[in-house]
Amino acid sequence: LAKTTQPISMDSYEGQEVNITCSHNNIATNDYITWYQQFPSQGPRFIIQGYKTKVTNEVASLFIPADRKSSTLSLPRVSLSDTAVYYCLVGAGAAGNKLTFGGGTRVLVKP
């Protein structure tokens, strides 16, 4: 699995947009980029997945440049409840893939 690098922590305020960039320089052609969110004492929760360009759902947007060596998770207008750890992962869509989670980015949303 491609190694990922993301900031250890980020602070923000309610109502602001939070952007978390993940580097994955050795991403493979058939790798997808997936982001998970984890609250304390809970299992990770799937947020969004993409392959290229831009993906948007009701929770977040994912921006992927043409070279796919990085990706940016964008959380619009965060609230206190968005305080969590966010993990970026890359991996192939084939069966047998096991996720390798790094340390993630701890996002703290302040009032």
Next chain:
Amino acid sequence: GAGVSQSPSNKVTEKGKDVELRCDPISGHTALYWYRQSLGQGLEFLIYFQGNSAPDKSGLPSDRFSAERTGGSVSTLTIQRTQQEDSAVYLCASRWAGTGGTDTQYFGPGTRLTVL
């Protein structure tokens, strides 16, 4: 069910005892994973089941750890002769692994294991 369930939610045991942790995956999901997460750390892969194929046990830290999946559904992770370093949250995830399936795994709430 609607999501992945795990039991028990918390388990406190004494060093040297055996423990069994249970995972009920999402109905229809053929792939099942076990991970563990130590305090403040990322997830560590333990074992992976896919249909009737031999499981990928490459992440099991020692031979005290084993897992089985009966009938392609429920899975049990067994830790024998528990040690204090086994204390962690054990997470189970399942995934639909049909043709064209991607990496999306759905996690249960985890079992918090404390070895005294």
